[in-house]
Amino acid sequence: MLGRVGAVARNTFREAVRNKVLYSLLVFAAAIIVSALALGQLSVHEDRRMIRDVGLFGVDVFGVLIAIFIGVNLLYKELALKTVYTILPKPIARWEFILGKWAGVMATLAVEVGVMGGVLAATLMVEGGREALDLALPKALWLLFMNVTIMTSVAVWFSSFSSPFLSGLFSLGIFVVGRSVPDLRQLAGRLGGPVGRILELCAAFLPNLQLFYPSGTSVDGRAVSVHASFVAGPYLASATAYALGYSALVLGLAMLIFQRRDFV
Amino acid sequence: MTSSVPMPAASASASVAAPSPGERLDPGAGPEAVIRAVDLAKTFRLGFWRKHVEAVRGMTFEVRRGEVFGFLGPNGAGKTTTLKMLMGLIFPTRGRAEVLGEPVPSARARRRLGYLPETPYFYEYLTPGEFLDFAGTLCDVPARTRKRRASELIARVGLAHAVGRPLRKFSKGMLQRIGIAQALMGDPELVVLDEPMTGLDPIGRKEIRDLILELRAQGKTVLFSTHILPDVEMTCDRVAIAVSGRLRSVGPLGALLSARLLATEVVLRAGVDGRLPAIPDGSRRLPAAGEGDLAVELPAGVDVDEFLRTALGLGARVVTVAPRRESLEDLFLREASQPEPASTTPRPGAGPGQDDRVEALREPRSAP
Numbered sequence: 001m002l003g004r005v006g007a008v009a010r011n012t013f014r015e016a017v018r019n020k021v022l023y024s025l026l027v028f029a030a031a032i033i034v035s036a037l038a039l040g041q042l043s044v045h046e047d048r049r050m051i052r053d054v055g056l057f058g059v060d061v062f063g064v065l066i067a068i069f070i071g072v073n074l075l076y077k078e079l080a081l082k083t084v085y086t087i088l089p090k091p092i093a094r095w096e097f098i099l100g101k102w103a104g105v106m107a108t109l110a111v112e113v114g115v116m117g118g119v120l121a122a123t124l125m126v127e128g129g130r131e132a133l134d135l136a137l138p139k140a141l142w143l144l145f146m147n148v149t150i151m152t153s154v155a156v157w158f159s160s161f162s163s164p165f166l167s168g169l170f171s172l173g174i175f176v177v178g179r180s181v182p183d184l185r186q187l188a189g190r191l192g193g194p195v196g197r198i199l200e201l202c203a204a205f206l207p208n209l210q211l212f213y214p215s216g217t218s219v220d221g222r223a224v225s226v227h228a229s230f231v232a233g234p235y236l237a238s239a240t241a242y243a244l245g246y247s248a249l250v251l252g253l254a255m256l257i258f259q260r261r262d263f264v
Numbered sequence: 265m266t267s268s269v270p271m272p273a274a275s276a277s278a279s280v281a282a283p284s285p286g287e288r289l290d291p292g293a294g295p296e297a298v299i300r301a302v303d304l305a306k307t308f309r310l311g312f313w314r315k316h317v318e319a320v321r322g323m324t325f326e327v328r329r330g331e332v333f334g335f336l337g338p339n340g341a342g343k344t345t346t347l348k349m350l351m352g353l354i355f356p357t358r359g360r361a362e363v364l365g366e367p368v369p370s371a372r373a374r375r376r377l378g379y380l381p382e383t384p385y386f387y388e389y390l391t392p393g394e395f396l397d398f399a400g401t402l403c404d405v406p407a408r409t410r411k412r413r414a415s416e417l418i419a420r421v422g423l424a425h426a427v428g429r430p431l432r433k434f435s436k437g438m439l440q441r442i443g444i445a446q447a448l449m450g451d452p453e454l455v456v457l458d459e460p461m462t463g464l465d466p467i468g469r470k471e472i473r474d475l476i477l478e479l480r481a482q483g484k485t486v487l488f489s490t491h492i493l494p495d496v497e498m499t500c501d502r503v504a505i506a507v508s509g510r511l512r513s514v515g516p517l518g519a520l521l522s523a524r525l526l527a528t529e530v531v532l533r534a535g536v537d538g539r540l541p542a543i544p545d546g547s548r549r550l551p552a553a554g555e556g557d558l559a560v561e562l563p564a565g566v567d568v569d570e571f572l573r574t575a576l577g578l579g580a581r582v583v584t585v586a587p588r589r590e591s592l593e594d595l596f597l598r599e600a601s602q603p604e605p606a607s608t609t610p611r612p613g614a615g616p617g618q619d620d621r622v623e624a625l626r627e628p629r630s631a632p
Contacts (some may be wrong), residue, residue, distance in 0.1 A: 003401055003404065004401065004402050004404070007398055007401035007402055008402075010398075011387065011390075011398055014389070014390070015387065015389060017388040077585075081385045082381065082383075082384075082385040083385050083386060083387055084386075085348075085353060085381035085384070086379075086381055086384060086385075086386060086399075086443070086446060087402065088351075088352070088353060089351040089352065089353065089374055089377070089379040089381075090374060090379075090399065090402040090403055090450070091371045091372075091375040091403060091450075091470065092371075092402050093371060142275075174430070180453040180566045197540075260355075262308075262353070262355060263348065263353040263354060264308065264345075264354065
């Protein structure tokens with residue numbers, strides 16, 4: 001089983017590595033992160049803060065865009081190009097195929113987030129030397145990687161029954177609303193009644209993506225900032241468990257849908 | 265294309281349950297069936313109004329171990345849909361199918377079969393070696409065997425010159441060849457090829473025909489769909505003809521084709537005085553190759569001996585006399601043009617030669 005899933009994952013990774021569109025997105029993201037150096041010069045004694053904020057924003061947005069871009073095309077391309085007709089008659093289960101594709105995308109995204117994080121670290125070092133680096137940066141990058149893990153799974157789920165355009169649109173919507181889940185819960189509590197209950201239901205099913213961008217929020221009554229006191233190990237562990245659990249659930253749904261599909 | 269295709273490690277015998285009465289279409293097929301389809305049907309629901317389109321309307325047939333089975337039919341006959349149902353790509357709306365003794369879909373059966381889809385598309389960024397290695401991994405072939413088998417198959421299908429080229433730079437014929445190679449990567453007992461001759465030039469078609477015969481010589485079973493009839497005549501032990509989602513005929517080619525004389529083609533050359541006999545009633549004049557020649561097709565009822573005696577008496581020379589019996593093309597065109605029968609099973613006496621055909625199916629089949 002691992003051999004077959006690994007083969008599909010390797011092939012998916014190889015496809016992404018040989019896709020020039022991703023390189024352009026990556027270069028664009030790197031350019032935005034490096035441009036934070038110039039923005040830092042415009043601020044008053046806040047160069048490092050500016051670079052971190054703009055840099056992490058770049059990693060976040062481009063990470064999610066790349067995740068959605070690859071995720072929504074993942075199954076669609078296999079069906080549109082009919083490559084799936086050659087693969088599925090081999091002794092590979094359909095769920096193994098989905099898992100392999102997902103693992104391949106995750107490997108690609110790990111490299112992407114790693115490269116963008118590396119560019120951000122290098123930019124910070126150019127501005128402030130080794131002192132500009134601390135543990136908050138890898139922690140924040142890990143959380144952003146967990147964020148794209150969920151977004152990839154959501155995009156794959158949508159792509160198991162919808163077109164890439166609609167899947168991309170839905171996924172982007174989930175990302176935007178998912179970042180405001182705590183606000184949605186608050187609003188639901190304030191409104192009450194049937195509307196409040198609907199909002200509560202939405203908040204229960206949507207992924208709480210604010211968990212992965214906690215800077216500027218309060219965790220256990222303590223203010224969290226990527227510039228000062230960032231989240232600790234237990235928070236990272238629970239956020240990781242949440243991301244993997246949610247992804248498993250959504251991927252399971254995608255597998256169920258894929259299992260019942262006719263490949264005409 | 266000189267090296268041989270690898271043999272299967274072991275050929276497991278298929279355990280096939282006895283069909284219930286009335287299910288068996290092809291009485292010639294024995295218990296060694298590697299594919300058994302019983303009343304297989306597929307209805308698609310298409311468009312906004314979910315209109316029902318019956319692509320396959322109850323096909324029953326068997327493919328025996330070690331034979332080359334040709335699945336014929338005009339476009340839209342349901343050949344590809346049937347093969348996809350056998351491969352587990354499409355779920356039937358009615359009926360059932362077993363492949364290598366396992367109900368479809370079965371990963372265990374898929375481990376022992378190779379499949380080439382119609383007009384195959386592959387990962388265009390891969391080289392032939394990478395693609396075959398990928399296919400081999402999916403078939404659980406060990407790494408060392410994969411490498412050796414991939415090289416053998418690349419040479420076997422005549423792609424050794426393109427080994428470093430990505431598949432996006434392959435021609436249609438080259439893609440067809442690599443598609444056949446990937447179907448053989450798992451060293452399958454059963455090879456299912458959907459239109460394998462498509463896109464190939466005459467040399468490529470001959471090479472694939474040779475490959476199919478070589479696979480049969482190795483004891484493998486080959487099922488392929490096509491509408492290129494000469495390929496079927498040259499390779500197949502048995503054929504099935506599908507029209508509009510139903511099977512019209514199944515059986516050995518020799519048994520399906522009527523043995524009776526259809527017509528006799530005669531070519532005469534005029535003597536010194538240029539005299540030639542009159543063309544008998546019901547005969548058809550054919551285009552003649554030489555000046556002063558008469559080419560004529562005499563229907564079965566005409567006395568050919570009498571016609572030739574008359575010609576010789578007039579001083580003409582007999583160039584050729586060729587009796588014409590039913591060809592696969594005749595059978596194919598006849599089946600394709602016949603109106604749909606009410607039943608899904610060919611009935612004795614349902615059409616010309618049908619009695620002979622069904623009777624012939626009951627004859628024991630010799631080993632390939």
